[in-house]
Amino acid sequence: MKIENVPYSIVDWSKIPATEHKGVTGVAHWRTVEQENLRIRMVEYSPGYLADHWCPRGHVILVLEGEMVNELKDGRKHLLTAGMGYHVEDDENNPHRTSSERGVKLFIVD
Numbered sequence: 001m002k003i004e005n006v007p008y009s010i011v012d013w014s015k016i017p018a019t020e021h022k023g024v025t026g027v028a029h030w031r032t033v034e035q036e037n038l039r040i041r042m043v044e045y046s047p048g049y050l051a052d053h054w055c056p057r058g059h060v061i062l063v064l065e066g067e068m069v070n071e072l073k074d075g076r077k078h079l080l081t082a083g084m085g086y087h088v089e090d091d092e093n094n095p096h097r098t099s100s101e102r103g104v105k106l107f108i109v110d
Contacts, residue, residue, distance in 0.1 A: 001058070001109075005036040013042045024050040026100070039110050047103040054095035059110040060087045066104035072096050 016031040026049030031042040045068065054073050062085040070086060071077045073095050080086065088096060 001060075003036075003038050006038050007035075009033075009035070011040070016042070018044075022052065024052045026050065039108075041106075041108040041110075043106045043108055045098065045100045045104050045106075047101065049103070050099040051097040054097050056090065056092045056095045057110055058088055058090040059108055061085050062107045064105045064107055066100065066102055068098050068100040068104040068106070070096055070098055 011033055013031050016033065018029040018031050021028040021030060023045070026046040028046070028049060028051075029044045033040045045066075061080075063080045063082050065082055067079060067081045069077050069079055078086070088094075
């Protein structure tokens with residue numbers, strides 16, 4: 001990831017309106033800031049959430065609260081709890097998706 005043409009900025013996440021994104025089950029609420037080639041999100045998945053797609057996009061993710069399972073399409077699954085995170089490149093051949101039994105709050109850069 002190369003961040004370009006993005007000036008120094010302060011974000012007050014409480015002032016960013018949330019958008020709702022339904023999963024196969026549950027719902028995600030995204031607070032999103034986008035500038036040029038950078039997208040930064042504060043995301044909350046409800047209890048019982050399962051993503052409705054396999055994602056090929058690269059991310060840097062930090063779990064702030066709760067826990068989630070990140071699943072790769074090849075069947076590997078990883079439990080991530082508060083303070084853990086992962087990073088993955090843009091990769092059409094190895095997509096991933098998220099689920100959360102109890103709900104989770106994430107900080108995501110992509």
